[in-house]
Amino acid sequence: xxxxxxxxxxxxxxxxxxxxxxxxxxxxxxxxxxxxxxxxxxxxxxxxxxxxxxxxxxxxxxxxxxxxxxxxxxxxxxxxxxxxxxxxxxxxxxxxxxxxxxxxxxxxxxxxxxxxxxxxxxxxxxxxxxxxxxxxxxxxxxxxxxxxxxxxxxxxxxxxxxxxxxxxxxxxxxxxxxxxxxxxxxxxxxxxxxxxxxxxxxxxxxxxxxxxxxxxxxxxxxxxxxxxxxxxxxxxxxxxxxxxxxxxxxxxxxxxxxxxxxxxxxxxxxxxxxxxxxxxxxxxxxxxxxxxxxxxxxxxxxxxxxxxxxxxxxxxxxxxxxxxxxxxxxxxxxxxxxxxxxxxxxxxxxxxxxxxxxxxxxxxxxxxxx
Numbered sequence: 001x002x003x004x005x006x007x008x009x010x011x012x013x014x015x016x017x018x019x020x021x022x023x024x025x026x027x028x029x030x031x032x033x034x035x036x037x038x039x040x041x042x043x044x045x046x047x048x049x050x051x052x053x054x055x056x057x058x059x060x061x062x063x064x065x066x067x068x069x070x071x072x073x074x075x076x077x078x079x080x081x082x083x084x085x086x087x088x089x090x091x092x093x094x095x096x097x098x099x100x101x102x103x104x105x106x107x108x109x110x111x112x113x114x115x116x117x118x119x120x121x122x123x124x125x126x127x128x129x130x131x132x133x134x135x136x137x138x139x140x141x142x143x144x145x146x147x148x149x150x151x152x153x154x155x156x157x158x159x160x161x162x163x164x165x166x167x168x169x170x171x172x173x174x175x176x177x178x179x180x181x182x183x184x185x186x187x188x189x190x191x192x193x194x195x196x197x198x199x200x201x202x203x204x205x206x207x208x209x210x211x212x213x214x215x216x217x218x219x220x221x222x223x224x225x226x227x228x229x230x231x232x233x234x235x236x237x238x239x240x241x242x243x244x245x246x247x248x249x250x251x252x253x254x255x256x257x258x259x260x261x262x263x264x265x266x267x268x269x270x271x272x273x274x275x276x277x278x279x280x281x282x283x284x285x286x287x288x289x290x291x292x293x294x295x296x297x298x299x300x301x302x303x304x305x306x307x308x309x310x311x312x313x314x315x316x317x318x319x320x321x322x323x324x325x326x327x328x329x330x331x332x333x334x335x336x337x338x339x340x341x342x343x344x345x346x347x348x349x350x351x352x353x354x355x356x357x358x359x360x361x362x363x364x365x366x367x368x369x370x
Contacts, residue, residue, distance in 0.1 A: 029087035031063045032072035034095060040216045041277050045148035045242055045269060046090045052265045061258050081247050082141045088246045097177060100138055101322040105329055106131050108237040110182050110311045115149045115239045115274050117336060122146050125335045130328050141248035147266035150240030151214040151277035155231035155299060157223050158209045159202060165306035174210035178314060179236030185310035202226040215284035224292040231299050235307055
């Protein structure tokens with residue numbers, strides 16, 4: 001027995017520890033998506049994030065991306081992540097707004113921040129802590145990281161011009177969420193139509209207008225064949241924030257290095273998509289005008305003023321119903337309106353030393369000052 005043990009020990013020394021120890025299996029996070037990875041800006045950010053995490057970890061940490069409906073429908077992602085049925089989710093918080101009213105404020109809302117202000121609020125304001133607090137207070141067991149910008153939406157596709165606020169009265173528009181409530185407050189009639197049926201709805205004159213996604217995604221949806229007018233800006237969603245949520249227990253089970261890697265990857269994605277999403281939307285609008293004959297018009301001033309007034313009413317009503325909505329909106333507004341930090345001023349140049357007066361100018365009874 002002793003001889004066999006010594007022989008085995010000698011064999012292990014010859015082989016070396018790297019050949020005896022099994023390779024450590026990579027940590028894989030099953031991650032369903034709200035948007036398919038074929039969608040520019042909204043969906044392909046998940047692919048870029050997964051690649052970045054894989055590269056930075058040397059393959060030891062991976063996201064297993066699941067397309068919408070591949071085991072988890074978009075509206076199920078939050079609960080499935082919280083309950084540990086999947087490890088993580090790549091989504092936008094507005095999908096949970098019916099359950100968590102403040103969620104829309106972290107995803108993009110009427111007359112809300114652009115990407116740069118969101119980034120500053122997350123990095124130097126209370127954005128990240130309030131974001132996590134929203135889920136914690138609701139008993140949702142996830143760790144959240146703002147993770148990419150999906151771009152600003154257009155103001156919508158219109159079958160007729162909107163020349164004054166009076167043209168909003170009775171306008172039949174496909175629009176969702178807080179934007180729909182604002183349009184209703186301004187006098188429009190909002191309708192719910194699946195995105196795939198919008199072209200047909202315009203054909204049948206069932207609607208006069210519709211908001212869909214960002215211009216970079218809209219360009220492939222077929223509306224440009226039916227409607228030739230877009231209004232800008234997309235006041236109802238000046239930016240789309242995408243989030244990575246990880247099951248709380250799964251997050252706690254990761255090493256500190258792995259958690260830092262995920263957080264750092266999301267911060268990198270925010271920086272990269274800050275510029276990329278704006279470029280994507282500008283290129284899409286240019287193509288729509290140059291190749292497809294779509295007119296891109298600015299909202300008339302009085303129409304935007306009417307919509308802002310309507311948003312103020314909707315925001316107050318929502319804040320009265322949900323204290324956390326009001327707290328988050330107040331914090332965003334305070335952050336956006338705070339005075340810019342004063343630029344540091346260079347120290348004043350030292351005064352030149354006083355010079356003695358010319359000898360001939362000094363009276364005989366006086367001495368020149370130093």
